[in-house]
Amino acid sequence: MRLRQGQFSFLPDLTDQDIHAQAQYAIDQGWAVSVEVTDDPHPRNTYWEMWGHPMFDNPDAAAVVFEVNECRKMHGGKYIRVIAFDSTPGWESIRMSFIVNRPADEPGFRLVRQEGEGRSLRYSIESYALREPEGRRYA
Amino acid sequence: MSSTAPVPRPQSVDLTAACEASSVRDILQDLDRSLIGLAPVKARIRETAALLLVDRARRELGLASAPPTLHMSFTGNPGTGKTTVALRMADLLHRLGYVRKGHLVTVTRDDLVGQYIGHTAPKTKEALKKAMGGVLFIDEAYYLYRPENERDYGQEAIEILLQVMENNRDDLVVILAGYADRMDRFFASNPGFRSRIAHHIDFPDYSDAELLQIAQTMLDAQGYALDGPARAAMAEYVTARRQQPHFANARSLRNALDRARLRQASRLFEAGRGPLDAQALSTLTEPDIRASRVFRGGLDIDRPSA
Structure with a gap:
């Protein structure tokens, strides 16, 4: 099951050229672009692991593509996303976020039913990948 | 879907018009006016501009053309205008569309070489990333290589530089600068650099x-x-x-x-x-x-x- 998170996730995978164009837009808006990586694709997993520092002072997006490719060398089998942080007062938040790399095989999510008091049911989802310990998922 | 019909290729190009359009003429004239002396340097810059214009024209006509390598080395005595010319060069390359942004990032050994194991690579990459889309100007480049200390981290910086100069040729132009005799010794001990730098420009002393x-x-x-x-x-x-x-x-x-x-x-x-x-x-x-x-x-x- 293809993970749909962030921008462009219903489109085919972005090429390096597409990533360059999108990142350049973010840089031109004055946002700090950074690369993040995770192997836990749960939609509520907000904080992914940072790959290097946010790129505050790179005027050209070639640096972003360079870092994405460096990250792919090490974490090619995980999810990698590019995010753009807007530091202007009032925003101080992520303005863009899109996945640029995904595992070859995405097993998807299972529904977990938890029985509560008085026949009540709580539902949650869990990625099948999470059954393996960290570092061995998507191997 | 007719929107994807290929644009017909022009049969001929007008170099003069291309030159006017990219305002290269302005910058060359400005260079002539504002920089005194330096005749050989100006000649080389004019040649580089001509090369890039012709290259672009060739591409418009659909002739095979790998983008030329433009890494340079500026050698000359102190105060002969190496940094000033590097700034102009960045502007020129930008107007000719060879680099996307045309900013100049000036670094020295301190900005590239780290102080402990594992410090050098991120530092060098940081500098290179900052310069992408523009020009990386390495002042007194020969300090990168310290033959007297075989554990010097300068060698690591040199290797990363060479790799990026080769693989990201479209993304940045590297200019090495320094005094002539020391640069010669630097190139002699780093043949990889000499072969990756096509343009060696010598800055003469002023009269x-x-x-x-x-x-x-x-x-x-x-x-x-x-x-x-x-x-x-x-x-x-x-x-x-x-x-x-x-x-x-x-x-x-x-x-x-x-x-x-x-x-x-x-x-x-x-x-x-x-x-x-x-x-x-x-x-x-x-x-x-x-x-x-x-x-x-x-x-x-x-x-x-x-």
Whole structure:
């Protein structure tokens, strides 16, 4: 099951050229672009692991593509996303976020039913990948 | 879907029109006007501009053309304008569409080489990333290589530089700069660099007349002027300064002029009577120049002991 998170996730995978164009837009808006990586694709997993520092002072997006490719060398089998942080007062938040790399095989999510008091049911989802310990998922 | 129909290729290109359109002519003329002397350097820059224009024209006609490699090395004595020309070069490459942003990032050994194991690679990559889309200017590049210390981290920086210079050729242009003899030794011990740098540009020393003209330009830019005797003194100063140690061409002159301004200010302050007009405030006179130690044979420590 293809993970749909962030921008462009219903489109085919972005090429390096597409990533360059999108990142350049973010840089031109004055946002700090950074690369993040995770192997836990749960939609509520907000904080992914940072790959290097946010790129505050790179005027050209070639640096972003360079870092994405460096990250792919090490974490090619995980999810990698590019995010753009807007530091202007009032925003101080992520303005863009899109996945640029995904595992070859995405097993998807299972529904977990938890029985509560008085026949009540709580539902949650869990990625099948999470059954393996960290570092061995998507191997 | 008719929107994807290929645009017909032009049968011919007009180089003059292309030149006008990219405002290359302006920048070349500006270079001629504002930089004094440096004839061989200007010739090389003009050749580079021509190469890039022709390359672009070839691409428009659909002729096979790998983008030319433009990494350069600038060699020359101190104060011959290497950094100034690098700035212009970045602008030129940007207008010709060879680099996307056209900014200049100036670094030295300290910005590239780390202090402990594992520190160098991120530092060098950081500098390279900052320069992407523009020009990376490595001043005094020969300090990167320290043959006397085999554990020096400079070698690591050199390897990363070479790799990026090769793989990200479209993303940035690297310019190495330094004094001629040391750069020659640097290239001799790093053959990889020599072969990846196609353009070696040598900056000649300025002649006395050129230096005087440069002094004039610097003063104009600051709104100062030399009176007649001061100009003669300045000409003598240039000749005398050249014979003395640590002569750094235009940079020596800039320092001399800064000190002359200091002396002029204190002269006006000492005299300090009556109102001063703009003329008096912006004229350097002969005593301001003559007071320089250069006329007495240089610094005491540099003077050969009698």
